[in-house]
Amino acid sequence: MSACLEFRDVRKTYFVRRGAFSRAVPVHAVAGVDLAVAHGETVGLVGESGCGKSTLARMAVRLDAPTSGQVLMDGMDLWRTEEVTDRLPELVQMVFQDPFSSLDPRMTVAQSVGEALDARKVGDKASRRARVAELLDMVGLSPEHAGRYPHQFSGGQRQRAAIARALALNPRLVVCDEPVSALDVSIQAQVINIFQDLKERLGLTYLFISHDLAVVSHLSDRVAVMYAGRLVELAPAAALYDAPLHPYTRMLLAAIPVPDPAVRQERGAAPEARESAGEGACPLVPRCPLAGPDCAQEPPMREAAPGHLVRCHRA
Amino acid sequence: MDPLLRLQDFSAAFDTARGLAPAVDGVSFDLAPGEVFGLVGESGCGKTVLSLGILGLIPRPGRISGGRAFFGGRELTAMSQEELRALRGAEIAMIFQEPMTALNPVMRVGVQLAEPLLLHKGLDKRQAEARCLELLEQVGLPGPRAVLRAYPHELSGGMRQRVMIAMALGCGPRLLIADEPTTALDVTIQKQILELLSGLAAERGLAMLFITHNLGVVAQTCHRVGVMYAGRLVEVSPVEALFAKALHPYTQGLMASLPRLGSRHERLTPVAGTVPPLTALPSGCHFHPRCPFVMDRCRREIPPVFRPEPGREARCWLHAEGGRA
Numbered sequence: 001m002s003a004c005l006e007f008r009d010v011r012k013t014y015f016v017r018r019g020a021f022s023r024a025v026p027v028h029a030v031a032g033v034d035l036a037v038a039h040g041e042t043v044g045l046v047g048e049s050g051c052g053k054s055t056l057a058r059m060a061v062r063l064d065a066p067t068s069g070q071v072l073m074d075g076m077d078l079w080r081t082e083e084v085t086d087r088l089p090e091l092v093q094m095v096f097q098d099p100f101s102s103l104d105p106r107m108t109v110a111q112s113v114g115e116a117l118d119a120r121k122v123g124d125k126a127s128r129r130a131r132v133a134e135l136l137d138m139v140g141l142s143p144e145h146a147g148r149y150p151h152q153f154s155g156g157q158r159q160r161a162a163i164a165r166a167l168a169l170n171p172r173l174v175v176c177d178e179p180v181s182a183l184d185v186s187i188q189a190q191v192i193n194i195f196q197d198l199k200e201r202l203g204l205t206y207l208f209i210s211h212d213l214a215v216v217s218h219l220s221d222r223v224a225v226m227y228a229g230r231l232v233e234l235a236p237a238a239a240l241y242d243a244p245l246h247p248y249t250r251m252l253l254a255a256i257p258v259p260d261p262a263v264r265q266e267r268g269a270a271p272e273a274r275e276s277a278g279e280g281a282c283p284l285v286p287r288c289p290l291a292g293p294d295c296a297q298e299p300p301m302r303e304a305a306p307g308h309l310v311r312c313h314r315a
Numbered sequence: 316m317d318p319l320l321r322l323q324d325f326s327a328a329f330d331t332a333r334g335l336a337p338a339v340d341g342v343s344f345d346l347a348p349g350e351v352f353g354l355v356g357e358s359g360c361g362k363t364v365l366s367l368g369i370l371g372l373i374p375r376p377g378r379i380s381g382g383r384a385f386f387g388g389r390e391l392t393a394m395s396q397e398e399l400r401a402l403r404g405a406e407i408a409m410i411f412q413e414p415m416t417a418l419n420p421v422m423r424v425g426v427q428l429a430e431p432l433l434l435h436k437g438l439d440k441r442q443a444e445a446r447c448l449e450l451l452e453q454v455g456l457p458g459p460r461a462v463l464r465a466y467p468h469e470l471s472g473g474m475r476q477r478v479m480i481a482m483a484l485g486c487g488p489r490l491l492i493a494d495e496p497t498t499a500l501d502v503t504i505q506k507q508i509l510e511l512l513s514g515l516a517a518e519r520g521l522a523m524l525f526i527t528h529n530l531g532v533v534a535q536t537c538h539r540v541g542v543m544y545a546g547r548l549v550e551v552s553p554v555e556a557l558f559a560k561a562l563h564p565y566t567q568g569l570m571a572s573l574p575r576l577g578s579r580h581e582r583l584t585p586v587a588g589t590v591p592p593l594t595a596l597p598s599g600c601h602f603h604p605r606c607p608f609v610m611d612r613c614r615r616e617i618p619p620v621f622r623p624e625p626g627r628e629a630r631c632w633l634h635a636e637g638g639r640a
Binding site for chain 2: 048049154155156157184185186187188189190192193196211213214215217218219237238241242251252253254255256257258259260261262263265267268272
């Protein structure tokens with residue numbers, strides 16, 4: 001069976017001008033990613049700002065075209081298969097970080113949630129209304145919320161509405177880009193639980209992107225760590241957190257402040273990258289405590305343990 | 316030791332079309348020199364308004380509506396705007412969440428860094444430049460001369476926050492108010508900034524009011540913690556005690572809500588319900604509609620501060636047995 005979502009050597013290059021008169025230089029936002037997400041699986045994607053995780057997410061839902069490589073859904077190329085274009089909303093949906101800008105402020109929540117159903121004329125009016133009510137119930141919103149507008153909602157309620165809307169057409173894959181990052185802790189926990197309930201109930205597949213490793217570890221079956229446009233480690237969540245192999249993954253884990261004052265964390269954090277690594281070199285070189293001469297040649301991903309991939313000479 | 320900062324029943328409110336919104340309601344605590352006091356709470360709990368209130372900077376239509384604040388024995392709440400201005404940036408400094416918006420984008424870093432030195436310390440330009448270089452080195456910025464000539468957009472987020480800290484330290488303040496100073500930063504950069512701030516508190520006896528929503532940051536950075544909910548300080552505890560056993564049900568709820576590394580696929584226990592709007596606060600204890608231990612009394616009477624253990628405070632009727640303050 002083909003994977004629900006598959007990236008095959010996906011690259012995305014932007015051309016950026018550093019000044020009004022300077023020439024545009026290529027920036028490799030995504031520099032060759034291979035990743036397959038199985039049906040019913042949750043794959044978490046972590047990395048720091050600018051690592052390319054959001055660009056990857058946007059390519060998974062066809063908001064951005066890859067510069068090269070393929071994005072496949074159920075084995076169909078998102079950009080080259082005619083039938084995908086039509087079916088795309090039924091295949092994949094996205095939940096964004098800020099539910100205020102992703103919901104139309106002039107539409108009631110029921111209208112927003114039902115918009116896709118109306119556009120595709122799914123069933124008749126009554127059945128669509130029933131479906132909207134069912135969707136709202138699934139995300140823990142009550143029927144009286146249906147007629148309200150986004151500004152009348154709290155951040156948590158808005159994100160629930162955005163999730164309900166994403167599920168309207170029964171997509172198999174939901175791509176979530178920092179969906180709980182803008183929420184307060186107590187509300188964040190409510191929304192995380194909803195994601196988990198929906199997965200169990202509907203057998204959803206998630207590509208779950210966050211900079212918060214605790215959130216990702218909580219929800220994911222496998223976790224991919226991204227750095228400078230590449231995957232540097234991919235492993236089952238337990239293995240990644242208990243036995244991280246890549247120096248960058250270790251760096252990230254060591255930097256997370258532990259919510260327990262009894263745990264004294266080691267001082268000293270990884271330096272910021274001040275210069276770029278040379279052409280063809282592992283991009284972590286300027287920050288890496290283990291870097292050596294052989295790192296001038298970036299290694300390919302290799303399987304260090306069953307199902308545990310890492311891209312490092314030293315790991 | 317005398318406290319450096321003392322708040323007594325400090326309150327601040329906003330006049331709104333829907334009536335008076337009590338953003339900060341009767342907050343009292345002391346802050347000693349060298350102490351890092353964490354102020355924790357969710358958005359809208361009043362932690363930022365409180366910190367602005369200490370500086371006399373609450374924007375209209377907000378105002379300090381009651382109580383008093385003291386700094387080094389002098390009453391802040393009785394000072395004129397002029398006296399406060401002399402204090403701000405000199406003895407009390409502040410750093411913000413987003414250094415990009417706090418820095419002027421069309422001024423070189425050096426000019427902005429030198430401004431308070433010229434203003435408060437009366438240094439001449441050459442002395443100010445020397446002091447700026449010294450400050451940039453203290454906050455761990457490499458190549459300080461290049462940084463002085465740079466515009467804010469040429470620096471990374473972590474570097475900008477270091478510049479903000481350098482600016483705050485310029486006049487040798489005794490109190491630093493840090494409002495979510497690492498929230499916009501990546502974790503590895505966050506760790507560097509936190510270590511820098513902790514070091515400053517330990518080495519110079521700088522007192523810090525550290526505002527954050529991140530309990531991990533609190534655990535690793537603060538000595539004492541105050542938890543705010545809907546304008547009230549509901550718990551004050553030393554950090555170890557707070558994480559070992561929180562006294563207030565709201566604090567307990569926050570702790571239980573946290574997904575932790577290694578807590579895979581377990582259900583989290585969120586705090587039920589949502590934070591009430593400031594214009595429609597519940598009677599009695601503001602937390603009662605969300606509290607799993609709510610009693611009749613909680614709906615009617617505002618809980619006073621109880622001290623069930625030495626050094627610990629909780630505004631919760633569950634601790635009424637512990638004797639009233």
